[in-house]
Structures are given as structure tokens and as C-alpha cells.
Amino acid sequence: FDMFVLAYVERIFRPTYKRDDIVLGKKLGEGSFGMVYRASLGKKQSSKDGEIVLKKATEYGAVEIWMNERVRRACANSCADFMYGFLENSPKKGAEYWLIWKFEGESTLADLLQSKEFPYNVEAMILGEVQDLPKGMERENRIIQTIMRQLLFALDGLHSTGIVHRDIKPQNVIFSEDSRTFKIIDLGAAADLRVGINYIPKEFLLDPRYAAPEQYIMSTQTPSAPSAPVATALSPVLWQLNLPDRFDIYSTGLIYLQMAFPSLRTDNALIQFNRQLKRCDYDLIAWRQTVEPRASPELRRGFELLDLDGGIGWQLLTSMVRYKARQRISAKAALAHPYFVREGLLALSFMQ
Ligand code: ADP
């Protein structure tokens, strides 16, 4: 009995759906490669799987279904709960891939970041009723830390499976109301390097606001898409050499930055930050030195937050946002970083 048999049996016993089972609701998103709707399962509805999200995808739908199936089996908790994907041939639009997920909740991290209440609005969601604790920097730090831990946990699941997401941004992080945790969505630009699926990076899919400076996930010396069996044999080596997972780490570092600095939460501010950082040769420490002397009180407060506990947050941030992929921390190593580890914090305070 091996993995393939299990996967096969799982597929047979899983419910399947077709066009007529799905009742469309309001539109949630519209990208160049598909549309996303809130929807429900009319007659097929059981108490648990009634509320769904439907994506009608064109070119990359097949890859996205493949990625979601793989995540479902290998690291289910990392991403939104994928239910089913199928090819739908419509007479008007031609071939379309339809993908359905459980509706995880109303808010993406982008929505939550837009609120003046952030991060307290998230605390309420994670903990349910919020105790009447004093609001202050320590408390904000704890909430942001929890979000970062959940994000890195989800990312570590993907990376350990061999998947690089390549489009990590607050819009692609959803708060799952059932599990009270953040999950990753939108595997439309993802690459699975272990089996060579979507091996040739589609740079044009990448969001420049959150993309790491390296344009190509794999170095240009990497041979172009080998056949699947060859890729399986080669890719662990390529993974080691090129560390493609660190692309996602850079993007996650930018999310951390936006959580710490309210003034960097708008698109324009982030674009301006990227320009400044580029001028500093992607050296975050140099960036800090240029902006801190004439920083607004708001910006200064962000640095203060990152400087808590001996600057352990700032240390984590600077190990994620680095020019060279090789010098960026991995998701797994980040989870073991003293920023997340109480004992580490204690050890650190003894050392200082
Ligand atoms: P796009 O390719 O349009 O970016 P996404 O997969 O990111 O497609 O979905 C678009 C939007 O739909 C997301 O930003 C989110 O608001 C919402 N969404 C996607 N999946 C889910 C889900 N499982 N539960 C709740 N909302 C979702």
C-alpha cells in the first residue's frame, strides 16, 4: 500500500461536483487569468461544505488544480481547504478550469491591515473575546508575532513539500474562521520543483510589490524544463543550489515590515520603500540609517516595536529581507528564531 494507492482511494471517495451543483454569488476577485466568486452548493449542500469559493481559470487552471491536490495531501493546513477541480467546456468560452475551495472567511490579511485597529482586530479574531488588556507596543508585538508564526508555519509546509508559492502577499493570506489561523491561498503562480511542474518561472505573474530582487527563481544556468522523471532526480540538488524557497521569504519579510510600520501599508508607500531599498543596494540596515534620523513619529514607533526584546524582531526582519537568496533565513529556521522562542528570548537577555 503506497502513497499513490492512498491518493487514488482518497480521490474516489471524495465528493465530486459539476457546474449545476454550484450557485454563484458575488464576485471576489478578477485577475487576468480568471475570476473568483463566492458561491454555494445548492442541492449538494451538506452542513459543512455549503459555502464555497469558485475560481474559473483559463491557462493556468490545470497547474493550480495540480498544486492544490498536492497541498491537500502533503500539507493540508498550509492552504485554504481545496475541495475539487474540473475542466468545464462551455460553448461560449471554451475550456475553463473550475476550482472550488471551502469559504474560509471574509478577511484577507490585506483587508485586516487596512484597518486602523490593526493588529488588535486580528487579536479579536485569533482569540475570540479579547480580554481588556492595556493596548501597547508589547501587546501589538505579540499579535504580529502570532501572525508571523502562522504564516511561516504555512510556508514551511509548502516548502517542505517542494512548492514555492511565488506570490506571497497580504491579498493571498486568508483568515480561516474555523481554525482561527491564517492560511495561504492562490497557488496560480506556484512551482513544484520536485516534479518539474511549472518549472519555467512565469515572471510576468509575479507581483512587483512583493517580489524579491532576483528575477528568476532558478538561476539562468538551470537547464530549461526537463521531463518530469529527470526533474524529480535533479531538483533536490537544484533546490539546494538555488534556494528558490527564499523568494517567498523575502515577500514574507515585506509583510512583516508592513505590519510593523503602518505608514508602509499602502501600495504607493510600499513601492516607494522598494525604491529606497534598491538605492541602498537592498541593505535594510543602510535603509534604516538613511530614514531613521528624519523619521516621523509613526516610523520611529515601528523601529521601536522591532527593537523590543533586544532587537530580536529587527534581527528576524533583516534576515528575511536580503538581496542574496542564499543569505535569507529559511521558513523552518525562522520558526526556530529566538523571536518566536521564549527560552531563546531569555537566553538572549542573559547574554546582553
Ligand atoms: P486571484 O487570482 O484573483 O488573485 P485568489 O485565489 O487570490 O485569486 O482569490 C481572490 C480573492 O478571493 C482573495 O483575495 C480572497 O479575498 C478570496 N478568496 C480566495 N479563496 C478564498 C477562500 N478559500 N475563502 C475565502 N475567500 C477566498
Ligand code: MG
Ligand atoms: Mg490572489
